[in-house]
Amino acid sequence: MIFDLNSFDSDQSITGGICITGAGPAGITLALELAGRGIDVILLESGGKGFEAETQSLYDGEVAGDLNTDVSSSRLREFGGTSQHWTGLCAPLQPIDFEKRPGVPHSGWPITRADLDPYYARAQPYLQLGPFDYDFQSWKDALPGPGLPLDPALVIDAVYQQSPPTRFYETYWTTIKTNPRIRCYIHANLIDIALDGEAVAHCDFSTLDGRKLTVEATNYVVACGGIENARILLNCNRQRAQGIGNEHGLVGRYYMDHLNCEAGAILFADNNINLTLYDGFVEADGTALQVGLKLPSETMRREGLLNNTAFLVPAYENKNFSNDFRNHGWVSFSNIVKAFAHGEVPDRFAENICNATEDADAVAIGIYRHVVRSFASTGRALAAGLRQDAEQSPNPDSRVFPNEETDPFGWRRITLDWQIAPSDLDSLRRTHELIGAAVGAAGLGRVHIGITDPPDLGIVYTGYHHMGTTRMSEDPHKGVVDRNCRVHSVKNLYMAGSSVFTTAGTANPTLTIVALAARLADHLADTGTARTGAAKRS
Amino acid sequence: MGRITRRLALGIAGVAGFGVVAYGGTLVACRFVPRKHPSFFALLDAVPDDETARRVGKAMVASGHAPSDLRDLATLLSERPHIRAALVTDCPATRKRLVQTQCRADFAEGRMVSVEGWLLSQTEADLCAAAWLAGGRTG
Numbered sequence: 001m002i003f004d005l006n007s008f009d010s011d012q013s014i015t016g017g018i019c020i021t022g023a024g025p026a027g028i029t030l031a032l033e034l035a036g037r038g039i040d041v042i043l044l045e046s047g048g049k050g051f052e053a054e055t056q057s058l059y060d061g062e063v064a065g066d067l068n069t070d071v072s073s074s075r076l077r078e079f080g081g082t083s084q085h086w087t088g089l090c091a092p093l094q095p096i097d098f099e100k101r102p103g104v105p106h107s108g109w110p111i112t113r114a115d116l117d118p119y120y121a122r123a124q125p126y127l128q129l130g131p132f133d134y135d136f137q138s139w140k141d142a143l144p145g146p147g148l149p150l151d152p153a154l155v156i157d158a159v160y161q162q163s164p165p166t167r168f169y170e171t172y173w174t175t176i177k178t179n180p181r182i183r184c185y186i187h188a189n190l191i192d193i194a195l196d197g198e199a200v201a202h203c204d205f206s207t208l209d210g211r212k213l214t215v216e217a218t219n220y221v222v223a224c225g226g227i228e229n230a231r232i233l234l235n236c237n238r239q240r241a242q243g244i245g246n247e248h249g250l251v252g253r254y255y256m257d258h259l260n261c262e263a264g265a266i267l268f269a270d271n272n273i274n275l276t277l278y279d280g281f282v283e284a285d286g287t288a289l290q291v292g293l294k295l296p297s298e299t300m301r302r303e304g305l306l307n308n309t310a311f312l313v314p315a316y317e318n319k320n321f322s323n324d325f326r327n328h329g330w331v332s333f334s335n336i337v338k339a340f341a342h343g344e345v346p347d348r349f350a351e352n353i354c355n356a357t358e359d360a361d362a363v364a365i366g367i368y369r370h371v372v373r374s375f376a377s378t379g380r381a382l383a384a385g386l387r388q389d390a391e392q393s394p395n396p397d398s399r400v401f402p403n404e405e406t407d408p409f410g411w412r413r414i415t416l417d418w419q420i421a422p423s424d425l426d427s428l429r430r431t432h433e434l435i436g437a438a439v440g441a442a443g444l445g446r447v448h449i450g451i452t453d454p455p456d457l458g459i460v461y462t463g464y465h466h467m468g469t470t471r472m473s474e475d476p477h478k479g480v481v482d483r484n485c486r487v488h489s490v491k492n493l494y495m496a497g498s499s500v501f502t503t504a505g506t507a508n509p510t511l512t513i514v515a516l517a518a519r520l521a522d523h524l525a526d527t528g529t530a531r532t533g534a535a536k537r538s
Numbered sequence: 539m540g541r542i543t544r545r546l547a548l549g550i551a552g553v554a555g556f557g558v559v560a561y562g563g564t565l566v567a568c569r570f571v572p573r574k575h576p577s578f579f580a581l582l583d584a585v586p587d588d589e590t591a592r593r594v595g596k597a598m599v600a601s602g603h604a605p606s607d608l609r610d611l612a613t614l615l616s617e618r619p620h621i622r623a624a625l626v627t628d629c630p631a632t633r634k635r636l637v638q639t640q641c642r643a644d645f646a647e648g649r650m651v652s653v654e655g656w657l658l659s660q661t662e663a664d665l666c667a668a669a670w671l672a673g674g675r676t677g
């Protein structure tokens with residue numbers, strides 16, 4: 001059932017098995033997995049169906065440190081969360097990402113990739129992806145073009161899968177609504193986590209106009225996104241002045257994002273190089289894939305490098321084959337066209353129309369080029385740019401913290417102080433040099449290194465991936481949650497989402513978020529926490 | 539570098555030509571050509587006679603990545619196995635191929651230099667420097 005707290009005329013108090021706050025990919029997956037195990041769930045979501053300006057403005061905050069990021073509009077505060085405008089590129093973290101790496105201070109998860117493998121397999125369908133297979137060799141024969149003839153000891157092909165992208169509102173609203181084990185409340189903003197000693201006694205929720213709901217459960221999960229998870233713990237400071245779980249001053253620290261940049265290029269010596277495989281999405285056995293280049297894990301270990309996958313952005317001699325017009329407006333326009341072509345009304349039609357209209361130039365260029373492409377030839381691929389979401393190293397000084405501004409609930413808003421270490425870009429430069437060595441050794445051409453020495457941090461933009469603010473470690477002095485995502489200092493409080501990431505890897509985070517949610521569901525189910533709740537009016 | 543401009547892409551094209559592997563038949567043809575052990579200068583035919591190559595050569599010497607004395611540079615180059623082989627062949631195509639093989643070996647073994655952002659093999663950059671020195675440091 002889905003209830004709208006706005007429509008209740010008195011304050012409510014309910015009890016249930018597991019209380020989950022946040023109905024984004026993490027919260028929805030967790031709720032469905034728990035319900036699937038026969039456990040009663042209360043799912044509480046701040047937003048409603050679609051964008052509501054007043055609710056969205058609860059996310060307003062400040063940006064300090066690196067300014068090429070945002071906290072107010074990149075995250076979406078509505079049912080479905082930020083999946084309502086994510087792009088859908090997916091890959092699992094690699095085994096090396098979980099290791100303690102000598103070249104990467106503060107690295108090392110308390111779990112391994114093998115611990116997550118079964119959950120990655122379970123996560124794939126939630127994001128409408130293909131089989132859990134990210135091995136280039138498995139896909140090779142089904143791909144529409146050859147890989148570059150590079151020595152696999154030097155550079156390998158990395159496979160990513162592309163989600164439609166799954167919008168969690170459109171895809172799961174009805175599923176949640178009809179699930180007898182799930183009671184979901186929309187317009188329910190978490191405003192307090194009340195502790196009784198070492199455990200949560202209840203959580204309090206409120207609508208923007210003050211209707212209250214108290215939830216008592218056996219276990220509580222906060223699944224409100226990589227920034228908000230920390231903000232919640234820091235603002236719930238009635239009983240613990242420094243905030244919940246913040247005994248060692250770690251909540252909000254180690255904030256990481258992916259270093260989104262297009263830097264460097266490969267110039268090919270052969271006029272007829274075939275770049276089909278690397279030019280955007282390709283289809284293999286009905287699964288949409290994207291293929292990039294990366295260093296083998298052995299090389300990363302040996303050189304102490306951060307992880308990276310470089311996707312190629314080909315620039316053709318005939319400019320009509322370049323895709324540099326693909327901005328937000330173009331993506332919106334093509335969503336509209338695709339939906340109409342399937343006889344459907346496009347998702348978020350009004351928003352897409354606005355995007356397309358604002359970017360009319362890009363849309364016009366895109367249409368023209370698509371027409372021309374049907375009869376012109378590409379000409380030679382002059383070069384290919386290197387575009388990436390590179391790994392950022394964990395850094396305690398990169399953080400989110402409450403500032404002096406407050407929201408309508410009296411909660412302090414956050415400042416995001418995103419700190420990028422120059423050594424992160426030094427690592428990326430070295431990665432490109434090693435790709436350049438492989439390209440040169442294969443006689444394919446030469447690489448232009450786009451990262452200066454010392455590096456210009458201004459080339460980096462947010463990847464919109466907020467990670468690390470309640471990081472996982474077995475040692476309470478080094479992490480906020482344990483290997484099961486439980487807050488060390490609270491018996492029955494768990495965090496779900498990328499805030500628990502110890503390191504960021506280079507893979508986009510949502511597949512791992514969903515896998516961790518499925519794993520948390522098993523943990524909660526296996527530790528015997530099921531309890532059936534009943535609503536009672538206060 | 540945000541975008542790849544045509545100028546940027548073509549800027550290094552001549553030097554990147556060191557990397558092209560486009561022989562096959564020429565090698566077979568060269569097998570029957572009598573050897574005359576050409577001078578070091580014949581090697582420099584492999585260097586494109588263009589502005590980019592001169593810029594690379596000049597930058598190599600100016601930065602101290604290559605010796606400013608042509609004889610020292612020639613000695614250095616001739617210590618590399620495929621260059622040594624190239625110095626004793628008089629078939630231009632074979633010579634070019636051997637230079638390319640040396641360049642690829644440089645990359646495989648991590649002997650690279652960065653000139654104006656381009657990652658070049660030590661050999662091709664040294665050859666550009668040698669050509670620049672031999673050409674009277676002009677351009």
Ligand SMILES: Cc1cc2nc3c(=O)[nH]c(=O)nc-3n(C[C@H](O)[C@H](O)[C@H](O)COP(=O)(O)OP(=O)(O)OC[C@H]3O[C@@H](n4cnc5c(N)ncnc54)[C@H](O)[C@@H]3O)c2cc1C
Nearest residue numbers: 022024025026046077081082087088089190225497508510
């Ligand atoms: C432009 C863009 C592109 C992206 N592209 C990709 C991509 O290609 N691949 C990828 O893997 N990831 C991508 N992401 C990231 C992806 O969207 C997030 O990783 C994912 O949405 C996180 O899921 P979540 O459930 O943890 O958090 P969210 O999706 O942020 O959901 C959190 C939920 O909690 C609710 N909430 C917040 N505070 C409260 C409160 N106090 N009380 C009650 N409810 C609350 C919110 O309303 C929201 O519904 C992209 C993000 C953006 C912005």
